[in-house]
Amino acid sequence: MAEKHIDEISGVETTGHEWDGIRELNNPMPRWWVWTFYVTIVWAIGYTIAFPAWPLISDATSGLLGWSSRANVAVELADARQAQASLLTQVVEMPLDDILADPQLSQFAISGGAAAFRVNCVQCHGSGAAGSPGYPNLNDDDWIWGGSAQDIFDTIAHGVRHPGEDDTRFAEMPAFADILSSEEIRQVSAYVVSLTATPAKPEIIEPGKEVFAANCASCHGEDARGDREFGAPNLADAIWLYGGDEASVVAQVRAPKHGVMPSWLGRLGEPTVKQLAIFVHSLGGGE
Numbered sequence: 475m476a477e478k479h480i481d482e483i484s485g486v487e488t489t490g491h492e493w494d495g496i497r498e499l500n501n502p503m504p505r506w507w508v509w510t511f512y513v514t515i516v517w518a519i520g521y522t523i524a525f526p527a528w529p530l531i532s533d534a535t536s537g538l539l540g541w542s543s544r545a546n547v548a549v550e551l552a553d554a555r556q557a558q559a560s561l562l563t564q565v566v567e568m569p570l571d572d573i574l575a576d577p578q579l580s581q582f583a584i585s586g587g588a589a590a591f592r593v594n595c596v597q598c599h600g601s602g603a604a605g606s607p608g609y610p611n612l613n614d615d616d617w618i619w620g621g622s623a624q625d626i627f628d629t630i631a632h633g634v635r636h637p638g639e640d641d642t643r644f645a646e647m648p649a650f651a652d653i654l655s656s657e658e659i660r661q662v663s664a665y666v667v668s669l670t671a672t673p674a675k676p677e678i679i680e681p682g683k684e685v686f687a688a689n690c691a692s693c694h695g696e697d698a699r700g701d702r703e704f705g706a707p708n709l710a711d712a713i714w715l716y717g718g719d720e721a722s723v724v725a726q727v728r729a730p731k732h733g734v735m736p737s738w739l740g741r742l743g744e745p746t747v748k749q750l751a752i753f754v755h756s757l758g759g760g761e
Contacts, residue, residue, distance in 0.1 A: 558582075565745050570623040573752060580752065587753025590746050594738070603757055608716060608733055614759045616713040619643050620702050621761035627751035631744075633737035634705075642737060645705030647730040650689065654727075658685050663723040669698055670712040673720055 479488045488497040525537040561582045598609045605611035619629050636642040664673035665682030693706040700708035
């Protein structure tokens with residue numbers, strides 16, 4: 475049997491391991507640390523017996539205590555729904571203006587509407603509701619169909635040009651390529667652009683104004699500020715759905731684009747649509 479090596483300086487036995495003349499001391503771990511380690515082993519064994527721990531083929535050991543994180547979450551969700559039940563009942567039963575007048579109920583509706591917006595509306599209107607070409611900005615105060623809470627509710631509930639929805643918002647600008655000459659389209663487009671900017675040919679603004687009065691004023695109004703009864707947008711506020719440069723205006727007059735917004739009442743239910751309406755109204759542009 476090999477003689478044990480004792481380190482000369484410390485007087486501690488070495489393990490027999492040596493690297494480049496350096497020997498490893500065989501210092502035992504402190505007793506308190508060893509006993510703590512043993513306790514953790516016992517604790518781990520007890521934990522795996524008491525709680526779900528070991529995976530099986532299609533399940534896992536349930537533990538003697540029968541604890542389940544899923545069951546806990548289900549209980550918490552049930553409690554949350556119960557706490558919200560009275561508020562949701564008030565949202566359904568109260569008019570929108572009364573909800574807005576109640577700070578607690580209004581905040582509840584805004585929070586619920588924000589959550590519904592993130593799931594159903596950001597795909598078109600953007601995460602900040604600022605919209606994009608063809609999709610309206612919901613933060614400004616430019617509303618084609620009205621910006622009151624009730625107006626917004628009606629638009630969300632029934633959609634815009636939604637097929638099969640009898641109460642959907644509906645307005646359709648005719649394709650003036652079949653009605654006006656190319657020159658008249660350029661003239662009326664120059665006039666529309668002149669309401670907020672300077673067109674390429676200012677000299678055709680006046681003829682364009684006459685074309686506008688004869689063909690467009692019946693919907694957009696003599697001052698071109700739109701008419702919500704017809705869903706005709708305001709052309710004098712520098713807010714454009716399909717672009718405000720002259721080429722975009724010419725294209726829209728010639729062959730207009732008509733967006734479609736789904737009807738959400740049947741999909742989401744009245745409580746959620748009401749909350750969405752109040753959330754959109756709260757963004758800053760609501761009237």
